[in-house]
Amino acid sequence: MSTDAPPEATPATPFRRLGLVGTGAMGRGIAQLAAQAGLEVSLHDARTGAVDEARDFIAGVWSRGVAKGRLSEDDLARYRARLHEAAELADLAGCDVVVEAIVENLEAKQDLFARLEAVLGDDAVLATNTSSLSVTTIASACRVPQRVIGFHFFNPVPLMKIVEVIPGLRTSTDVVARIEALGQAMGHFTARATDTPGFLVNHAGRAFGTEALRILGESVADHATIDRILVDQGGFRMGPFTLLDLTGLDVSHAVMESIYHQYYEEARFRPSPLTRSRLAAGLLGRKSGEGFYRYEEGKAVVEDEPPLPAAPPVPVWISPEDPEAVEALSALVAAAGWPLDRGERPAAESLCLLTPLGEDATQVALRQGLEARRCVAVDMLAGLDRRRSLMTTPATEPRYRDAAWALLGHDGTPVSPLHDSNGFVLQRVVACIVNVGAEIAQQGVATPDTLDRAVELGLGYPRGPLAMGDHYGSRRILTILDNLFAASRDPRYRPSPWLRRRATLGLPLATTEST
Structure with missing residues (x-):
């Protein structure tokens, strides 16, 4: 995906100066959007030369925007002037918000925030770009935990028009409102979620890959057939095995296991032993040249589908x-x-x-x-x-x-022949996606509308999980799950109460109860 077409500057933010710690891919994207939104951005990185590399990279993005007529030379000069180096953490003292985009390690983030508290004013906000760690736990090491909030972007930041806003249990309502306004000023949809494992998007995305892996593990179909069905019949942007190869099993398997264990072995999130063995074999995906697919010159080698058999008509x-x-x-x-x-x-x-x-x-x-x-x-x-x-x-x-x-x-x-299976391929994957989404709504992780929009933007699904259930018919989804559960007795397939109640009453799945 290209990032050479940045959006126009957005309305004024509730902050004046943003500090950014960590100038890798995520940090660079956040810095780019913050500067475009009118903030002065102070960049800090522990690695010598990293800030200069980041500024040159971001300037290159803006220069390509000028070349394509999307930005003016004045825009370029104005944006570049907003990027500053903070050689030491102490140089971030004047910032009213600092976003960390460092390694995904609890101790490292807690230590960084403790050191930042020593140089920042008590009104300054500390935002973490963590994708999987508890915001409440990160904040527990801070003197003022009320100022700490999750601000989770997706890569590439300028193109993925969503940011999750995750208050910890002690985060103040004022901080939540200010960070939501900042995300909107940066041109993103702000998806507020509770501080739960996987937050919203990664939580909602658990069913797509894990159920596809389960289908593969049952020898219902090969990985290419499963991908074709979900792209062609289901309308997904890419199949689950193409996605696993793109992300890399070293990343995907760790996320699957992390969320599974954080939810105390909830069956709906159960990983597959297939990824553990493939990870051990070094079959990571594109980055290793072979994953579920083999790659030649960066392109997946996919075998042709079997030809249509010549069969005479029968009644x-x-x-x-x-x-x-x-x-x-x-x-x-x-x-x-x-x-x-x-x-x-x-x-x-x-x-x-x-x-x-x-x-x-x-x-x-x-x-x-x-x-x-x-x-x-x-x-x-x-x-x-x-x-x-x-x-x-x-x-x-x-x-x-x-x-x-x-x-x-x-x-x-095209036709895909399968071995006998409860629920084919599409039925199983869609039903599990809808069910996990319904349970997210049941738990109050996010509002139904936020859930659906976040999944569309963050995962690229053709519809959010609740809208998907309504599209296919919530009663049909409930029937699929009931039959899957009856045949397997696997609690993975037990229907969410949110889904069962609304399907039984004939209500849209986004329906909330009046209080």
């Missing part, structure tokens, strides 16, 4: 349990020119199409008294407009699998 019987699915699949059969079996029960040699929610093909075939050898399930959660997913029972004969595959792909739409 097609569609399970009547979901009337909307029957209508859509019947239209597909008609468009392909295949015979439709309209009997109450399938004829002797008909292909039987099933449309389960959270069940596997085996369970539905047995429940409906059908011959498993002729049964193929189709995921109808997202309809048939884009990629289509089918799954077979262990007893499904290859000729019926190939017939269903050929039918679903007759118009050129």
